[in-house]
Amino acid sequence: MKKIRKILLYLLMTIILAVQIYPIFWIFMTSLKTTDEIQSKSTFALPATFNLQNYVRAIETSNLGLYFKNSILVLFITIVALVLFSSTAAFALEKMKFRINQGILSFFLLGITIPIHVTLIPLFQVYRDTHLLNTYWALIVPQIGFNLPLSIYLFITFYKFIPNTIMEAAAIDGASIWRIFSYIMLPMSKNCIITVVTMNSIFIWNEFVFANTFISDSNLKTIPIGLFDYIGAKGMVDWGATFSAISIFLLPVLIVYFLLNKGIIAGMTTGAVKE
Structure with a gap:
């Protein structure tokens, strides 16, 4: 009976893996x-030859390099700000106890419940009045705001399992709060940082709604919006170049995930087992 359950479990895992992997394999x-x-x-037939001409056409017929640059710039600034803000906020809320810290934490976590789409019109009006439409900040600011609550929660969960005695020993030796955070807490948070960076990088890299709403200047488009370039007259699509561009778009996300896979799992399971 146990052997049958094991076989069924492996069979189910194989089916789930195939369902997850096949769309990516099909695109490539x-x-x-x-x-x-x-x-x-x-649709299910394999290519007769490895035709790389689609990739050449994808690069030549579109500003793919410019879109990559815009996406990387938005991603880099957003991730740096997210790690800085979420790690410091979580440190203050978890390790520097004060009267209203639970209320502030609840306020931050409330942001998880707010759907992105209900903020589009108010944000558009604010950005229009402040002349932030068609700027990088129109993409960076909302990404920081909407991804901050979950990032803070992940850091707080990690900080809970760092003994306060480590901080006390450093304080006795004369270390300031900033030095304790910079030289002790942050280096110990490596796996949590990897989790926050990878998880948010995937969301930011794939982000479409904000870019489609706030950006109309072709020089500021990110890759998800730039893929519209492959739709020609009367809705005709160059599918070869389109799938090549999508493949190029997917590669950075897949590479980052597979390189940081172990760190993500370690960061997500921190504190799941108490020794």
């Missing part, structure tokens, strides 16, 4: 097909 395979293969052959 389609990007290598010729136009005739895409139009005439079965």
Whole structure:
């Protein structure tokens, strides 16, 4: 009976893995097909040859390099700000006890419950009045605001399992609060930082709603918006170049995730087992 359960579990895991991986595999395979293969052959057919001409066309017919630069710039500034703000806020809320810290924490966590879409019109009006439309800040500020609550919560969960005696020993040796945070707490939070960076990087890299609402200048478009370049006259789509551009778009996310995979799991499971 136990052996049958194990086989069924492995079978279920294999099915889930196939469902998750196949769309990505299909995108990469389609990007290598010729136009005739895409139009005439079965969707599930493998490419006859590895045709890299689609990738050349994707780069030549679009400002893909510019969109990459915009996405990386927005991602870098947002991630640095998120790690800085969430780690310091969580440190203050968890380790520097004061009367209203639970109220402030509840206020931050309330942000998790607010749907992004209900803020689009108010944010658009604010950005219009403050002349922030068609600027990088129109993408960076809301990304920080909406991703901050969960990032703070992850850091607080991690800080709970760092003994206060470490801080007390450092304070006795004359270390200031800032030195305790910078030289003790932050280095110990490596796995949590990796989790926050990776989790938010995927959301920010794939973000479409804010970019589509607040950016109309072609020079400031990010990759998700830039993919519209492959829609030609009368809605005709160059599918080969489109799938090639999507493949290029997916590669950084996949590389970052697989490189930091162990750190993400360690950060997410911190405190799950109490020794």
